[in-house]
Amino acid sequence: xxxxxxxxxxxxxxxxxxxxxxxxxxxxxxxxxxxxxxxxxxxxxxxxxxxxxxxxxxxxxxxxxxxxxxxxxxxxxxxxxxxxxxxxxxxxxxxxxxxxxxxxxxxxxxx
Amino acid sequence: xxxxxxxxxxxxxxxxxxxxxxxxxxxxxxxxxxxxxxxxxxxxxxxxxxxxxxxxxxxxxxxxxxxxxxxxxxxxxxxxxxxxxxxxxxxxxxxxxxxxxxxxxxxxxxxxx
Numbered sequence: 001x002x003x004x005x006x007x008x009x010x011x012x013x014x015x016x017x018x019x020x021x022x023x024x025x026x027x028x029x030x031x032x033x034x035x036x037x038x039x040x041x042x043x044x045x046x047x048x049x050x051x052x053x054x055x056x057x058x059x060x061x062x063x064x065x066x067x068x069x070x071x072x073x074x075x076x077x078x079x080x081x082x083x084x085x086x087x088x089x090x091x092x093x094x095x096x097x098x099x100x101x102x103x104x105x106x107x108x109x110x111x
Numbered sequence: 112x113x114x115x116x117x118x119x120x121x122x123x124x125x126x127x128x129x130x131x132x133x134x135x136x137x138x139x140x141x142x143x144x145x146x147x148x149x150x151x152x153x154x155x156x157x158x159x160x161x162x163x164x165x166x167x168x169x170x171x172x173x174x175x176x177x178x179x180x181x182x183x184x185x186x187x188x189x190x191x192x193x194x195x196x197x198x199x200x201x202x203x204x205x206x207x208x209x210x211x212x213x214x215x216x217x218x219x220x221x222x223x224x
Contacts, residue, residue, distance in 0.1 A: 034211060034212075041199070041220070043217045046213065046215075096161070096167055098159065098210070102153075104154075
């Protein structure tokens with residue numbers, strides 16, 4: 001079993017929809033939870049990170065962490081065609097511990 | 112633009128050869144990380160350096176090595192290349208102690224023929 005599980009999709013939604021992306025994990029030592037966006041053949045771009053449980057909002061993006069269920073989510077409101085990309089979740093126990101990435105979910109937002 | 116630079120963008124070489132990938136971290140970042148991304152393996156952590164010293168090792172092959180220089184740029188050396196080494200290689204950097212907040216470079220696409 002992988003430490004981080006993420007449905008690879010693809011996920012196809014119409015423009016303006018609310019998108020929900022999710023990851024589950026097994027390592028209870030994880031304290032930091034990140035979401036990266038990766039356009040085709042580009043480097044991953046850090047969208048936001050959350051420490052421990054709770055919600056964090058940044059514009060149209062909201063990250064949620066539920067440590068009791070070992071489940072994290074990224075919500076995208078009013079999705080745009082420019083949001084079409086692969087979204088990677090990543091987790092870390094903090095400090096010098098390495099990031100563990102999910103496989104990534106490919107999202108397509110069509111006009 | 113993350114501020115992390117990588118050269119070259121593309122590299123095509125033959126099996127058995129050796130290549131060097133270069134990375135310059137964001138200004139002020141002391142930690143450098145190397146990752147390999149292939150279609151079937153996803154994003155895999157290779158190795159981390161902090162201020163010139165190796166800090167963590169992931170699934171890095173013995174044929175691969177890296178170092179971080181006093182000016183904080185880093186190089187990843189890949190030798191005795193095999194077809195399966197074809198992948199995107201990313202460098203990321205972070206400020207001291209914030210290994211969870213990593214900023215990635217544009218990557219080097221390596222093709223081994």
